[in-house]
Amino acid sequence: MALPPKFKGHRMTFTEATTSLSTTNPVLHTLEFYLDYVCPFSAKPEIFKTLNEAVIPHIRANPHLSSNLQLIIRQQIQPWxxxxxxxxxxxxxxxxxxxxxxxxxSAALFDDQIAYFDLSVLNETRNETYKRLAKLAADSVGVDEAEVYGLLEVKPAEDPAVKNAGNGVTGDVKAIVKMARLTGVHVTPTVVFDGVVAGEISSSWTGEQWVEWLGKNVV
Known part of the structure; x- marks a missing residue:
């Protein structure tokens, strides 16, 4: 599935993009990871950590993989x-x-995942949770805390008749949910390779298992 340009941060490539239409340029394989930041199975046994610490470094170090593969995170909100x-x-x-x-x-969110489990947010308002998330963003990646909170905060609309306006990223949430519904993906994590669910891939895979699988499938 295509990735809208406004979500370009969800994509990781390893070579410079080309503007040439030459048929000699490789068509990239695509690995998509459907993940929920609050799903225990998306973090443990740490599929994202394995991806960051073992799989991505291996891809970068292997010219064949780095020139033929791209990765995409697909945010999969699990409403339960x-x-x-x-x-x-x-x-x-x-x-x-x-x-x-x-x-x-994303790595910081998975590392701090337990802080957003049901019991961790039980006694705070929605905006209070947003304040914690904005602080985590500032502390972990250096973005402006106030700007993050400004996009997240739910506040009264200018028109008093509007009671359900959402926040600054509600439109983006609608977009990622609509895209996820088109795929029929349910379980998190789910890995999709070149448009087909790779059911053999387990969230508990080690770096070595990933290296073996990439060697067989990225051709």
Missing amino acids: HPSSTLVHEAALAVQRLDPSKFWTF
Whole structure:
């Protein structure tokens, strides 16, 4: 599935983009990771950590892989985790302010995941959770805390008749949810390779298993 340009931070490529239409230029394989920041299985056994610490360095070090593969994070909000929407909104706010910091902030969200589980947000308002997320964004990737919170805060609309206006990233949330619905992906994490769900890939895979799989599939 295509990635809208406004979500460019969700994509990781390893070579310079080309403007040539030559048929000799490779068509990239695509690995898409459908992840929910509040889903325990998206963080543990740490599929994202393995991706960051083992898989991506291996791709960068391997010219064949780096010239033929791109990675995409697909934000998959799981509504049975009520705070999932809030946490994903924070990632979208960082993506809006500085797309280059989206992946690093995603890592920070997974590292801090337990802070947004049901019991962790039980006694705070929605805006209070947003304030914590804005501070995490500032502390972890250096974006402006006030700007992040400004995109997240729910406040009265200028028109008193409007009671459900959302916040500064509600439009982005609608876009990622609509895209996810088109794929039919349900479980997180889910990995899609070249448009097809790679059911053999497990969230518990080690770096070595990923290296073996990439060697067989990125041709």
